[in-house]
Amino acid sequence: MAIVALAGRRIDEANSAFAQFPLANVGIVRQRIEAELRRLRARILVSSAACGADLLALDVGGELGLVRRVILPFAAARFRATSVTDRPGEWGPLFDRVVAQLRVVGAVTVLDADPDGAGMYAAVNSRILDEAQSASATTAEEAVAVLVWEGESRGEGDLTEAFGREAQLRRVPVTHVLTLP
Numbered sequence: 198m199a200i201v202a203l204a205g206r207r208i209d210e211a212n213s214a215f216a217q218f219p220l221a222n223v224g225i226v227r228q229r230i231e232a233e234l235r236r237l238r239a240r241i242l243v244s245s246a247a248c249g250a251d252l253l254a255l256d257v258g259g260e261l262g263l264v265r266r267v268i269l270p271f272a273a274a275r276f277r278a279t280s281v282t283d284r285p286g287e288w289g290p291l292f293d294r295v296v297a298q299l300r301v302v303g304a305v306t307v308l309d310a311d312p313d314g315a316g317m318y319a320a321v322n323s324r325i326l327d328e329a330q331s332a333s334a335t336t337a338e339e340a341v342a343v344l345v346w347e348g349e350s351r352g353e354g355d356l357t358e359a360f361g362r363e364a365q366l367r368r369v370p371v372t373h374v375l376t377l378p
Contacts, residue, residue, distance in 0.1 A: 198339075199338055200240065200338050200341070201242045201243065202369065203251070204245070204342075207247050207249040207250070208284040208288070209284070210285075211284075222376055226374065234257060239258070239263055239341075242264070242265045245270075245325065247276075248282070250346070250374075253345075256295065265299055266299070267306070268321050269308065270308050270321050271312045279312070322363065323363065325360075340370075342371045343374060346376055348373060348377075
């Protein structure tokens with residue numbers, strides 16, 4: 198059994214010059230996430246809730262009966278507007294459903310970060326790893342970091358790459374789910 202800390206790409210913007218996670222790939226990426234969670238025998242999933250990798254994993258995790266935890270940098274309404282519904286696809290209703298389900302069981306953590314402050318998303322990534330490692334320490338199950346991305350760094354400021362590096366520094370095994378064929 199594993200405790201999964203997950204981070205990854207959001208859906209590409211409508212006119213994105215570079216494909217990292219095209220909306221057309223949602224179905225296959227969802228299948229890949231499910232396969233990886235099953236392979237890891239995941240029991241707990243910790244992530245944020247942005248459109249793309251996060252929400253797909255949370256939805257799949259719910260279907261698989263996983264314990265799910267969400268970390269948001271600031272209030273859900275603002276996060277929804279800036280990280281969920283600002284990209285192509287119908288992500289708003291899924292976000293609303295997942296957050297409502299997890300609020301009922303006290304599994305949504307809001308960091309109250311300054312929405313305009315630097316480093317707020319990096320703080321979320323660190324907290325995701327903290328939560329997974331804490332759960333791992335109390336259950337004796339392995340914490341594993343799952344990166345859902347195309348496998349290529351976007352350069353400085355790439356939060357998915359930074360999540361993987363931080364996991365490695367913490368000696369948390371890292372696996373990858375690809376967003377491109």
